[in-house]
Amino acid sequence: MADHTSRAHAFLTASGSVRWLACTPSAKLEAEFPDTRSEAAAEGTLSHEICEIKARQRFFKKGEAGYIAKSVATRELNKLRKDPLYQDEMEDHTDTYVEELDLQALGFQERPYIALETRLDLSDWIPGGFGTADCIMVGGDKLLVADFKYGKGVRVDAENNTQMQLYALGAWKKFSLVYDIKRITMVIIQPRLSVNPSIWEIAIEDLISFGSYAGERAAMAINGEGDYNPGEDQCRFCRARERCRARADYNIQMAFGDIVGKLPPLITDEEVGEYLTKGEDVAKWLKDLQDYALSACLAGTDIPGYKAVEGRGSRDWTDQDAAFKALQAAGIPETMMYERKALTLAALEKVVGKKAFGETVGEFIKMKPGKPALVKASDKRPAITNIPSVEEAFAGVTE
Numbered sequence: 001m002a003d004h005t006s007r008a009h010a011f012l013t014a015s016g017s018v019r020w021l022a023c024t025p026s027a028k029l030e031a032e033f034p035d036t037r038s039e040a041a042a043e044g045t046l047s048h049e050i051c052e053i054k055a056r057q058r059f060f061k062k063g064e065a066g067y068i069a070k071s072v073a074t075r076e077l078n079k080l081r082k083d084p085l086y087q088d089e090m091e092d093h094t095d096t097y098v099e100e101l102d103l104q105a106l107g108f109q110e111r112p113y114i115a116l117e118t119r120l121d122l123s124d125w126i127p128g129g130f131g132t133a134d135c136i137m138v139g140g141d142k143l144l145v146a147d148f149k150y151g152k153g154v155r156v157d158a159e160n161n162t163q164m165q166l167y168a169l170g171a172w173k174k175f176s177l178v179y180d181i182k183r184i185t186m187v188i189i190q191p192r193l194s195v196n197p198s199i200w201e202i203a204i205e206d207l208i209s210f211g212s213y214a215g216e217r218a219a220m221a222i223n224g225e226g227d228y229n230p231g232e233d234q235c236r237f238c239r240a241r242e243r244c245r246a247r248a249d250y251n252i253q254m255a256f257g258d259i260v261g262k263l264p265p266l267i268t269d270e271e272v273g274e275y276l277t278k279g280e281d282v283a284k285w286l287k288d289l290q291d292y293a294l295s296a297c298l299a300g301t302d303i304p305g306y307k308a309v310e311g312r313g314s315r316d317w318t319d320q321d322a323a324f325k326a327l328q329a330a331g332i333p334e335t336m337m338y339e340r341k342a343l344t345l346a347a348l349e350k351v352v353g354k355k356a357f358g359e360t361v362g363e364f365i366k367m368k369p370g371k372p373a374l375v376k377a378s379d380k381r382p383a384i385t386n387i388p389s390v391e392e393a394f395a396g397v398t399e
């Protein structure tokens with residue numbers, strides 16, 4: 001089984017490429033800060049381990065490399081299910097991953113060659129670089145690289161995704177001697193955020209020219225050359241994001257930039273859009289500063305004008321069973337102490353099972369529209385308005 005925990009420790013990682021490609025000196029600056037693994041990253045690792053076992057069960061038959069016997073898979077899965085970070089919902093999400101891979105395999109003219117958890121040599125583009133692709137499929141002139149994302153904070157798009165393009169380059173290098181690859185498809189499966197994967201295709205010529213660009217930027221990043229280039233995408237997970245001066249200057253300029261000349265008393269809708277876009281990273285930057293300042297204060301460092309205090313506490317039982325017994329003994333009826341509540345639709349479906357649930361109560365389920373939400377214009381969902389259409393406006397009107 002692949003070692004998911006120690007996957008990427010190169011100086012320039014494919015997963016961090018969005019950062020060092022856009023802001024080349026960030027790699028050296030980040031090296032000054034410890035690489036603290038978050039709980040979310042550990043959850044991601046665990047879910048990847050489950051994905052790998054399920055995918056191996058689905059795609060490899062006895063005698064094939066990658067095959068895993070049912071008893072071994074069950075034992076390994078049971079071990080993973082004992083992990084404190086394991087959640088029941090991981091089963092559904094990892095199943096979705098394998099089902100999507102199945103669908104993607106059907107998109108090939110013949111059954112493709114499938115490789116799971118493949119270490120890729122990226123050194124043609126990044127000195128000493130390597131990466132591990134979750135799944136690679138290759139057949140005819142088509143190469144497919146798929147990646148599972150367990151996070152639900154930020155939707156990761158396959159389009160122009162630099163990590164995926166670097167993996168695709170590594171996969172192309174690995175398989176191009178045997179396959180005449182011309183088309184590359186990248187698939188990101190992020191089931192906690194969307195049932196639909198994000199898919200993007202690129203021609204081999206365009207991928208190769210991305211590789212040349214990445215190679216030039218990597219050489220600069222290794223030497224700490226180039227200008228700091230703050231921006232929402234590259235700063236989001238940068239380890240220097242709280243203390244980076246370039247980011248601080250950029251956000252101060254965004255928030256308090258010069259006002260030139262006398263302007264009308266009301267801001268325009270164009271300005272509303274502009275400020276929302278500009279303000280997004282300012283808000284994140286302030287939150288990062290607060291997080292940093294809190295840990296600094298807790299560590300005894302003086303941050304002028306601030307201090308750490310204990311937040312508002314809440315009451316909790318020392319022994320809930322004993323307390324409830326005492327209440328009952330005092331004559332409080334059990335019906336007052338417990339409430340009978342219907343499970344939510346999603347929770348009930350989980351308990352009953354998708355198929356049986358749909359067959360039994362499918363006819364009683366309707367889609368309720370979600371609350372209107374403001375998103376960026378690049379979001380894939382169609383725009384909505386509450387202006388009635390011509391048909392709605394004239395509904396019921398007769399001459």
Ligand code: SF4
Nearest residue numbers: 023026230235238244
């Ligand atoms: S915080 Fe942003 S600008 Fe600063 S080094 Fe990191 S990526 Fe570059």
